[in-house]
Amino acid sequence: MIRLLTLAVCFCVVLAAACGREDRAANRAVSLQVFGDPAEIAAYRELVAAFEAEHPGQRVSLIPVGKQSDHMAKLSAAYASGSGPDVFVLNFRRFGQFAERGALEAVGPALASRGYAEQDYYEPAIEAFRMNGALMCAPQNVSSLVVYYNRALFRQFEVPYPSPNWTFFEFFNAARKLTRDTDRDGAIDLYGVALEPLLIRIAPFIWSAGGDIVNDVTRPTMLTLDRPDALRALGLVRSLNSLQGVVPPLAAHQAEDEDSRFARGGVAMLFQSRRFTTTLRARKDLDWDVAPFPVLRKSESALHADGYCLSKNAGNREAALDLISFAVGDKGQSILARTGRLVPARKSIANSPVFLDPTQAPASAQVFLDAIPHLRRTPNIAAWHEIETRADTILEEWFFEPPVGAGMVDPDAGGGEGLSAAIQLRDAAQPLLLRQLKPDTQP
Numbered sequence: 001m002i003r004l005l006t007l008a009v010c011f012c013v014v015l016a017a018a019c020g021r022e023d024r025a026a027n028r029a030v031s032l033q034v035f036g037d038p039a040e041i042a043a044y045r046e047l048v049a050a051f052e053a054e055h056p057g058q059r060v061s062l063i064p065v066g067k068q069s070d071h072m073a074k075l076s077a078a079y080a081s082g083s084g085p086d087v088f089v090l091n092f093r094r095f096g097q098f099a100e101r102g103a104l105e106a107v108g109p110a111l112a113s114r115g116y117a118e119q120d121y122y123e124p125a126i127e128a129f130r131m132n133g134a135l136m137c138a139p140q141n142v143s144s145l146v147v148y149y150n151r152a153l154f155r156q157f158e159v160p161y162p163s164p165n166w167t168f169f170e171f172f173n174a175a176r177k178l179t180r181d182t183d184r185d186g187a188i189d190l191y192g193v194a195l196e197p198l199l200i201r202i203a204p205f206i207w208s209a210g211g212d213i214v215n216d217v218t219r220p221t222m223l224t225l226d227r228p229d230a231l232r233a234l235g236l237v238r239s240l241n242s243l244q245g246v247v248p249p250l251a252a253h254q255a256e257d258e259d260s261r262f263a264r265g266g267v268a269m270l271f272q273s274r275r276f277t278t279t280l281r282a283r284k285d286l287d288w289d290v291a292p293f294p295v296l297r298k299s300e301s302a303l304h305a306d307g308y309c310l311s312k313n314a315g316n317r318e319a320a321l322d323l324i325s326f327a328v329g330d331k332g333q334s335i336l337a338r339t340g341r342l343v344p345a346r347k348s349i350a351n352s353p354v355f356l357d358p359t360q361a362p363a364s365a366q367v368f369l370d371a372i373p374h375l376r377r378t379p380n381i382a383a384w385h386e387i388e389t390r391a392d393t394i395l396e397e398w399f400f401e402p403p404v405g406a407g408m409v410d411p412d413a414g415g416g417e418g419l420s421a422a423i424q425l426r427d428a429a430q431p432l433l434l435r436q437l438k439p440d441t442q443p
Contacts, residue, residue, distance in 0.1 A: 108135030137307030141342035162291035197399035
């Protein structure tokens, strides 16, 4: 009898301990790591507050990071030590490395049980977060690369606003007319356009010219920037600096980031995605709007999509899934859309007054929705972030090489310096791409 009583007591102690652990897990705050400038972080704080109000007893610990590069470094270090956040927001071009190391749980099946239906979301965003048939992260936005432009400067210098189907050459001519020495001291102080020489920024020029970045977006084995259409696009991009000087030179580029330059009126046009809208809305003194990506041969733009990714070792998995479900549902999407942070991936919110609010800038918000059928993406493989990192270094050096002369833009430019850069890019990426392949499938 004493032995039985002892066993019963032990069982109760063990059960109580187990229940205690479950209760602690259930009450544990869900950690959510995001990146962005202060205006973007404020939008996520509003999202978290709304979630907690609708889910009494559930708490979210928001981990804000200013720069995306720091966000990536923090995530990599955390997961290397086994202590990553429960949920994090990441661009589709960067989640692959975490999926490859087994750090993520595919969210598709779990969200489906909560009523998540993929057909309610734009396909480019869904497809970008799919890996081996599984939806790894839940997309929150389906933005494109557009041209932000300063309407006051266009009016001041009598340059027509961009048309809905403007061409690269119309864009180029506008940039020339808007590049000015406004204080007449012999130095340019207003530039026509700012373009960061990054692979993701240059990609839509190549696609619009009829070229490609890789030979296969789902299973790439090589970069294809050394082919004629891609070289033509590289030549046109390079001419913005080398032939006409309509972009800030290297010293100015290093002294001030392009977003800040546009916000203060030091550049008339800027290539950016939707996330910049939140910041610009706070600038009440700035008269701005957005225009489509200029066309070379066909309408193309680059997909910019972030998604909510779930850690495989989330301390409170159910609450983490509740948070993701809320964030990509009607209420969560409406909150972030209202702040200007995103083009909602959820179709019903994207086509509602919440996003297309005529009282909020930009006046031409429809531009983002019109671009969706023309969106293309880069690969989402594990090595892609490292490939972009190597490519961006090469592209910056190539783009800011000292001007070789002045003249009109040459539609057939790109053979010499463009080819050299393309070969460097190809060779830098090749080992990383081959590493993705199984040994028996390598060429």
